[in-house]
Structure formats: structure tokens, C-alpha cells
Amino acid sequence: METKQSCPVGRPRGFDTDEALERAMLVFWEHGYEGASLTCLTRAMGISTTSMYAAFGNKEELFRKVLERYSEGPSAYFTRALEEPTALGVATGVLTGVIRTTTRPSRPRGCLGVQSALTASDGGRAVRDLLTAWRNDSHTAVRDRFRRAVDEGDLPARTDPDVLARCLTTFAFGIAVQAASGVCRDELREAADAFLRGWPQA
Amino acid sequence: METKQSCPVGRPRGFDTDEALERAMLVFWEHGYEGASLTCLTRAMGISTTSMYAAFGNKEELFRKVLERYSEGPSAYFTRALEEPTALGVATGVLTGVIRTTTRPSRPRGCLGVQSALTASDGGRAVRDLLTAWRNDSHTAVRDRFRRAVDEGDLPARTDPDVLARCLTTFAFGIAVQAASGVCRDELREAADAFLRGWPQA
């Protein structure tokens, strides 16, 4: 067993894997998992289906890698928001981030993690479940962060961190739906401000 | 030109149109517009594709009729909620209704109007736009209702009814996403209660 070396023999790949993944992400983001056909994907990626299968395995594996990229790219605001010092800061960061990401003019509207497969046919069930887990993980992360906030006295002791986290993620997912429906950025910001105005006071 | 008579000549239809539509609704609800194949639909409806096309036109027309049925059936809580005497009553009615409808054990989880086609391939664009309009209509109805509430002094004069309506529909859509993700009814109720706790006070 050899360790994977960085300079393999043979003809080198004729395209940039990273850029191809970026292009694929945009297609999945716009059309959803099952709505994005191989034809549409490979055309956007600038490669043949043969190359796609050789580099990424199959459509489902491609999507898994795309989701990973999405988490570390467009959705990276989420991890950053969790590191805010206060619970209100976390909530503000999450909502600001989701609004910015879901309404960026140069990108598809909405959230890839929400709209790629809320429903699916039999063939897309695995991806649908993957995305469900992705969303639930987000909730769990917020919940854990808010539990810590209660422990630290940052949130009132009477506050239920589970409920508050569910409240926040629900609103965030709703923003994703609104953005996918074409609602503009400013209007969502106002709604988010109104939502945050009801935040628990110490 | 004759008026359409209730007893047409020829062999009568061998199935109940209303029940077939109900069955189709459940399939679209669960699998989405493009995720529901003709095979899956007609099997659930208990009829052949020939009968489906004769009775409903095509897949898209079938979906339009299903959406209409959904609005008057599972989603009827919405119209009722708008008739509540106070804005808080409206909000409570909307959230209670959406939670109940999206988490009913005997029915698919989530909201047909949200999850049927947030994204689509080229062939599903018309339905996607139809559903976008459906959601936006919901928002407009709430907004108009809240404008009236401000006029009536039911909501504080400083309240922006547009923003408040956007806030409520966003949360409602978010509930639909959570329900589609398998979040249970009780948890959503608690989140909705928390949301309503931040409602504007007179």
C-alpha cells in the first residue's frame, strides 16, 4: 500500500476539478438535484460525461462533493456566525448571512441545502435524506451554541435553547424559501430585523 | 352553443374524478411535481394514463387542479385564519394551521405549495413559477390583512404591516421546511409560541 502521491503517472487531467465542482454547484443550486440533468451539468462544467464519471464517481457523489463545497463556501457564514460572542450575535450573523447568500445577484437565489431536494422521486431519496441531515445538523449546532449561551448567562435562564434554536433555524429556512421565490434582499433584511426585535432580553 | 348538461351521452366515466384528484394530490405532495412520475400518479389514482389525459389534460394541468384542491382543502386554514378579528389571531391561526397541516401523520409531511417545485428543470419551470405566485399571493393576502389591522388600530401605528406580514410568512414557510425534514409537531408548536411571544404590543 502506497500513500497517494501528488504527481501520478499518465496523462494529466485536462480540466480543473475545483472549477468544475464550482460550476456543478451553481447548476445544482439553480435546478435542484434531480432537476439538474447530466447534460446540463457537464455542459456547464465544460467536460464530457466520461470525465465527470472518472473524476467524481456518479451524479450522487458529485452532489455530495458539491454540498461539501457549498458548506465551506457560500454557507461558510454559518460556522462564522456560531463563533459570535453572544447569542444575539449568532442569530444576527446567521440571518445576515443567509440573506446575503440566498439573494446574491450573481448566484442562484435561495439555499442549495434547502431547495435541492425537499421532495424527490425514488432515485433521489438518498440525496433528499442527505440534505435533511444537513439541515438538522445546522439546527443541532445552533442548539448547542444556545445551550452554551444559557450556561454562560448570555441568555436568560428561563430561555429554552432548543426552542430558541428551532425558532431561528425555522426563520432562516423561511428566508431561503422567500429568496427562492424572488423576494428582494432589503425586504428580507427588514423582516429579519423585526424577527430579532423579539429576541429574549436579559 | 348549448349549456353543459349534467348527463352527457356515451359511456360514463369509470372512476371518481374527485377521488382521483385527491390521490394525485397526495403523490405530488410527497414527491413534488417533477418527482411524481405519470406511472406513480396513475397507479395511485387507480386509472390508466389514457384516462388521466382524457380527464385532466396533461401532467401540468393535473397539478394545477391539484393545487386548487390543496388550497381549498388542506390549506383552507389559511383563508379562515385571515378572518380572525385581530392580527395576533391571524398570525396564531396561520401558524397553528400550517403546523397541523404539515405534520399530519396520515398525510405527507411539509407543504405542497412550498416543496413541490422550489427548483425545477426546464420542463417544470411553469409549475415552479405557478407555485412562486401561489406563495406570493399568500403573502399579499396577509399583508393586506395587516394593513387593515393597522387602520383599525389593532396593530400599533408604528408597525409596518408589510414587514410584519413578510415576517410571518417567512416563519410559516420555514415551518414547512422543518416539517418536511421530519421535525415533530410539538417542537414546531413551541417554536411558533416563541415566535408569537415577540408580537408587537399595543
Added chain:
DNA sequence: CAGATTCCGCATCGATCGATGCGGAAGTCG
């Protein structure tokens, strides 16, 4: 009953779905 009309089972349409086999081209090694 005879004639008209509608319904529906069966077979099938062309298009597209995701996925693969093959073979020559292109590159890296000794």
C-alpha cells in the same frame, strides 16, 4: 334494437434519463 358517443386497455411513440465500453490521443516514466 340500432346508432351514436364516450371510455379505457394495450401497445408504443420519440425524447431524455443516468451510466458505460471502446479506442485513440496525450502525457509521464525508465
Added chain:
DNA sequence: CGACTTCCGCATCGATCGATGCGGAATCTG
């Protein structure tokens, strides 16, 4: 250079997509 490895263009696979043509069965009217 020659051997070896990988990549990728082309053609195509079987399955499924939504949709339709045909013809006999069923039910109406007169």
C-alpha cells in the same frame, strides 16, 4: 525512444420520461 498509464471523444446502452393512436367494450339516446 519505447513502454506504460491516464484521459477523453464518440457512440450507445437499457430504463424511464410524458404523451398518444387504436380499437373494442360500455353506455347513452331514439
